[in-house]
Amino acid sequence: MPAPRDFAYEAHSDGTVVITHHGRPATTLRGSRAARFLDEVAADPQLVMARWTGNYRRGNERTARDHPRNRR
Template identity: 55%
Template sequence: MSDDLGFTFRARKNGEVKINHNGRLATTLRGDAASDFIEEMSDCAFIDQQQVMARITGNYKRGNERLAKSHPRNS
């Protein structure tokens, strides 16, 4: 499995942080959330950065997809 999950980020002069997934805007962080994010990114390795951005955007697998497929509600 590749360490690259397709996330990138860019800090802007106005303090915003834009997080992209596969070239498309996934979310924008502002204020304290943006500054906390930048601080966390400076201490992380690449794979950890990818995981953090996946959690922030909600774009990650939770491990229960197989169970959910067989749930009666989804039949």
């Protein structure tokens, strides 16, 4: 079963790139930032889009959830 694709992007003819997360716009890139993003997105698209939008997990969510201070 393939991994879910949460992020998607659309490159427009005017040089604008719109990154969406679950179908909703997450960010819009223009100019040199859009060009850098398009160069970088070929490596691992989901990870790159998550990093550019700031919407990615840092790997400590389970540890933080189980910490006594965060239990209710």
